[in-house]
Amino acid sequence: MSTPTPRRAPAGAAVLREDVTEAIRAAVFEELAAVGFARMSIEGIARRAGVGKTAVYRRWKSKLALVLDLVGAVAAQGLPAPATGSLEGDVRALLTVASHALRHPIASQVIPELLVEAARQPEIAEPVRTALLDGLDGKEGVVAQIVREAVARGELPEGTDPARALDLLVGPLYWRLVVARTELPKGYVDELTRAAVAGLRTLSP
Known part of the structure; x- marks a missing residue:
């Protein structure tokens, strides 16, 4: 009897890495301290976290x-x-x-x-x-x-x-x-x- 082949995640299914999520949250605190909420941007957060904007938008819409x-x-x-x-x-x-x-x-x-x-x-x-x-x-x-x-x-x-x-x-x-x-x-x-x-x-x- 052959061993079943493990099922792969469907193509395009995003797995949200917790370390990336935590890096983004830490970047939010740093960005808030630096520029405040009004001037804070997704671009600035992504830059501080060392990720692309897409990584932020996958988790939060704004x-x-x-x-x-x-x-x-x-x-x-x-x-x-x-x-x-x-x-x-x-x-x-x-x-x-x-x-x-x-x-x-x-x-x-x-x-x-x-x-x-x-x-x-x-x-x-x-x-x-x-x-x-x-x-x-x-x-x-x-x-x-x-x-x-x-x-x-x-x-x-x-x-x-x-x-x-x-x-x-x-x-x-x-x-x-x-x-x-x-x-x-x-x-x-x-x-x-x-x-x-x-x-x-x-x-x-």
Whole structure:
């Protein structure tokens, strides 16, 4: 009985090499740091990554799609759900990680420009929002988990709205680090934690 000949991949089927994908992602960070989102180009990214433009377009259809994917990946990896056993501990852990995440070049350089693009192009507003809030917002987001567990422990009233909690928790950090671009004073995260926990307890269900 003869040994079957291994089947070959169909002609033209592209195999996306992970090392090339990672080289492109690294090039995006370098290009963003050098020229910003508005002046960034697929050509520049490809040149930095040492690949052709086709390699980039096989993975992402535009620079906006590329950056949205990158923002979503950073957001998802950067904000793990805390599990300290108390509302104050969870809030402090979230704010500590969020304060570091908002100092990331993706946040400081790209988020404001993405919001401008979303205002100019309403059709991309939802993808931008999804990328920016990935892992934070929604029923399975970090903030909803913090609220659910605090309610279960009796630290927050039943029916506390996670969306309003998200505004209360992350809004001040976003304002200081992304909009005003000022450093956080010493002890700011602890002060914000205490204020946010007090505020959460007064939210009307």
